[in-house]
Amino acid sequence: MKKSIKLFTTAAFLSTTLLGVTQAHAQEITVKSGDTLSLYAKQYGVSVKDIESQNKLTSDLIYAGQTLNINSTSSNTYTVKSGDCLSVIAKANGLTVSKLKSLNGLSSDVIYPGQTLKLSSTGTTTSTTTTTASKATTTSSNSTATTYKVKSGDCLSVIAKKYGVTVSQLKSWNGLSSDLIKVGQVLKLTSSGQTQTQPEVKAQTESVTPLADQIIKDAESYIGVPYKYGGSTPSGFDCSGLVNYVFAKEGVAVSRTSASLYAGGSHVSSLQKGDLVFFTTNGAGTVSHVGIYIGNNEFISATSSHGVMINSLSNSYWGPRYLGAKRYL
DSSP: OHHHHHHHHHHHHHHHHHHTOOEEEEEEEEOOTTOOHHHHHHHHTOOHHHHHHHTTOSSSOOOTTOEEEEEEEEOSEEEOOTTOOHHHHHHHTTOOHHHHHHHHTOSSSOOOTTOEEESOSSSOOOOOOTHHHHHHTOOOOOOOOSEEEOOTTOOHHHHHHHTTOOHHHHHHHTTOSSSOOOTTOEEESSSSOOOOOOOHHHHHHHTTHHHHHHHHHHHHTTTTOOBOTTOEETTEEOHHHHHHHHHHHTTOOOOSSHHHHHHSSEEOSSOOTTOEEEEOOSSSSSOOEEEEEEETTEEEEEETTTEEEEEETTSTTTGGGEEEEEEOO
């Protein structure tokens, strides 16, 4: 009987390692004035109930100087989203394309939305955030080409950003019903086949506009969707969940939390459509809310009080709490 139990335990351990389930990482933190359990839950990717259970708390009340133990979780797998490609996923997680293909037994560069990829052979998570991928693929092009020949590692999101168009436009112009493309395939870069003649400065400016407009349009289609803590689907969003969802819908990979989004991106001196705007709502002066700037001094975000809605940057609540902006497009 003892031998059977030992064999079952060993098998369970091996299956857990090979399937790449999440690993727990204990963190000991000291509560600062203004901190809340919801803030810690969002920061460490756990629920308020998990923190309460781990620390034997009977309510969500905490006090400055209190010590809490938090078991944060991180995954060594990645679920492919529309517009993703191996080169973007590899860079985002500190890997090479060859390593990523080896980990997942891939013989080609073809991946599909919903596919789960291993990011590690041992279960050790990588530390590079997804903002790396965004920065690596935002270079615009002033090329006059009207077609593009697909190379190994390419994906629609990378090609779209390079030539200042959207993934949806590329798919429409080339009659594509999915995000799958193959090496050697020739893609149309315009609807009419006319040569792009705009100068470099104009191309760099306009490369952001179609993508930003589409992301804003996507976000506005969810106005009224209720707030859901940890939510990242149209059934319910939290603030960073909305950003992550609508950016990913257009092939832009960004981090999941407002704090990590604020840590990445490019500094903004003058707001433009599609920039992310950040606020502090926890009384601690730290980032706790994020929205998408839509122009005319307004932004759209998922609020805990009214769900997804549009607000002014200068209204009496959000104005004093504004911290700054970052650019990912």
